[in-house]
Amino acid sequence: MAWSTGSAAAVLKLNIVQSFEHIPVLYEATLAGLAVREGGAYIDGTLGGGGHTAGMLERGAARVLGIDQDPQALQAAAERLRSYGNRLTLVHGNFRQLGELAAKHGFVGVDGVLLDIGVSSHQLDTGARGFSFAQDAPLDMRMNPTAGHTAAELVNTLPEAELADIIFQYGEERASRRIARRIVERRQSAPITRTSELAEVVTRALGGRKDERIHPATRTFQALRIAVNDELGALEETLPAATECLRVGGRLAVITFHSLEDRIVKEFMRRESAICLLPPRLFAEQCPHLGERGTGPRPCIYLGSRDCDYAPRLEPVTHKPVVAAEDELKANPRSRSAKLRVAERIAVETR
Numbered sequence: 569m570a571w572s573t574g575s576a577a578a579v580l581k582l583n584i585v586q587s588f589e590h591i592p593v594l595y596e597a598t599l600a601g602l603a604v605r606e607g608g609a610y611i612d613g614t615l616g617g618g619g620h621t622a623g624m625l626e627r628g629a630a631r632v633l634g635i636d637q638d639p640q641a642l643q644a645a646a647e648r649l650r651s652y653g654n655r656l657t658l659v660h661g662n663f664r665q666l667g668e669l670a671a672k673h674g675f676v677g678v679d680g681v682l683l684d685i686g687v688s689s690h691q692l693d694t695g696a697r698g699f700s701f702a703q704d705a706p707l708d709m710r711m712n713p714t715a716g717h718t719a720a721e722l723v724n725t726l727p728e729a730e731l732a733d734i735i736f737q738y739g740e741e742r743a744s745r746r747i748a749r750r751i752v753e754r755r756q757s758a759p760i761t762r763t764s765e766l767a768e769v770v771t772r773a774l775g776g777r778k779d780e781r782i783h784p785a786t787r788t789f790q791a792l793r794i795a796v797n798d799e800l801g802a803l804e805e806t807l808p809a810a811t812e813c814l815r816v817g818g819r820l821a822v823i824t825f826h827s828l829e830d831r832i833v834k835e836f837m838r839r840e841s842a843i844c845l846l847p848p849r850l851f852a853e854q855c856p857h858l859g860e861r862g863t864g865p866r867p868c869i870y871l872g873s874r875d876c877d878y879a880p881r882l883e884p885v886t887h888k889p890v891v892a893a894e895d896e897l898k899a900n901p902r903s904r905s906a907k908l909r910v911a912e913r914i915a916v917e918t919r
Contacts, residue, residue: 592619593903594823597890598682599623601821601910608679611635611670611813613663613806618645620682625652633675637662637712662712664802667809677815685803686825701767701785707760709789709796719792723766724759728752738800738828739791747773747788763789790826800828807836811881814913819885821910830889830907837911840882885910 592598598620602610606628612621615634618641624632634649634656636642642658649656659669663683670676707720723731728748736744750773751760760766770785794800810820820837824830889907896903 591900592617592623593684593900593906594890594892594896594908595619595623597908598821598823599627601885601890601908602680602682602819604629605679606630609633609675609677610680610682611666611675611678611810612682612684613666613810614682614684615645615658616641616684618649620684621645621656622649624680624682625649625655629679630655631675632656633670633673633678634658635661635663635666635669639712639714662802664805664809666806667812670809670813676813678813678818679815680819680821681810681813682821682823683803683806683810684823685799685829701763701783701789704762704764707763707766709793711797717796719766719796720759720761722792722795723751724755724761734795735788735791737791738794739787739789740827741787741791743774749773794828800832803829803832804836807833811840811913816913816915818913819910820882820913821908823906823908825905825907830909833909834889837882837884837909841880841884841911843880879916881913881916882911883914885912 602624604610604624604627607630608628609631610624610629611633612618612624613635615621615636616638618634621632621634632652632655634642634645636645636658637660639660642660646658649658657673657675659673661669666681670678707718707723709719710716722734726734728751731751732744732748735741735747741747747770750769751766754760754765754769760769766788767783767785770788771783774784807820807822814820822833824833886909889909891907892900892903
C-alpha cells in the first residue's frame, strides 16, 4: 500500500505531526556517508519521523522511497514531507520486504539505502504503544500495531525456559532465569497486561539494582521488543536485499543502537567485502564455493587467481563505526548508543 504525500487522507492533527519533529541521530554523518547526490535515487527502509529522508531530498535526491511498518509514522511523514510531492514515495511495510517493495516501485539500482534500526523516538514517547515503562500502558510493543503478537501475549503464554532464553539472548540479561521464573509465578495469579506490572515484577526479581545506571527492567523490555518484532531476523534478511538494490558505487548506511544489531551489520559487511571467505592462512580440502571436490588445498586468496566463484560485493567506507560527537550527545541524548556503518557496492569481477 503506497501513501500519497499530497493526499488529504494522510493529514493528521498538528499535535501528532509535531510529535514526529525530531532530531535524527547521526544526521550529518549519515548523509555524508550516503554521499547524497543531485538527481540520485534513495531508499529509507525505516522512515520513522522522516528526518533523514528530508535531508536526502533537501540535498537534491530526485526520488526517495520511504518504508515503515508503523501506519502512524507514515501518516505523519506524509504530512511533514508533502511539499516534496512525487519525489517521495511512501509505502507501508516491514523493511524485510525491502527488495520486493523496491522492485515494485521502480527503485532498483539506487544510489543509497538507509536502515535506522530499532524503535523510533515517537514510539518510545507514545505511552499507549507500550514500549517503555516510563508510562503505564498496555504491554504491546508492536511496531506494526495491526499485526503480530503483543509483548503481553509472549509474557503470559511462553514457557519459562523460552522466556529466559529471549531475555538472555536479546537483552543480554544475566539474571534472565530468575526474571522468567518470577514472571511465571506472577502470571499464575493474574495475567501481566501493563508495562508497570512487568517493570515491577522484574525490579522485584532483581532486588532493585539501585546501584546501576539503567532501570532494572531496561534489558527485559528491550528483549521482549526485539522478540515481538523479530528485529534481528528482519535485519539479517534485509541486508542482502539492500545490497542487491544498489548500483555500483551506491552506498548502504546502517544505524544500530545495541551490540546485537551492530554485530550483525559488522559481520555482514566484513563477509561481503572479504577477498576470500576462508579464514586467513587456512588451507582447506575444499573452498566453500568450489564446485568440484577432492581437488586439493585451495587458499583462494587473490581475486586475480581465485579458483571459486566467490567475489566481494561491498567495500567498507567506515572501517570503525561512526558515533555521535559531544555536541550531538548534548542536543540528542538518545544518540549515545547509535553506531553508523557504511559500505559501497563494487563491481563484481568475473573470470
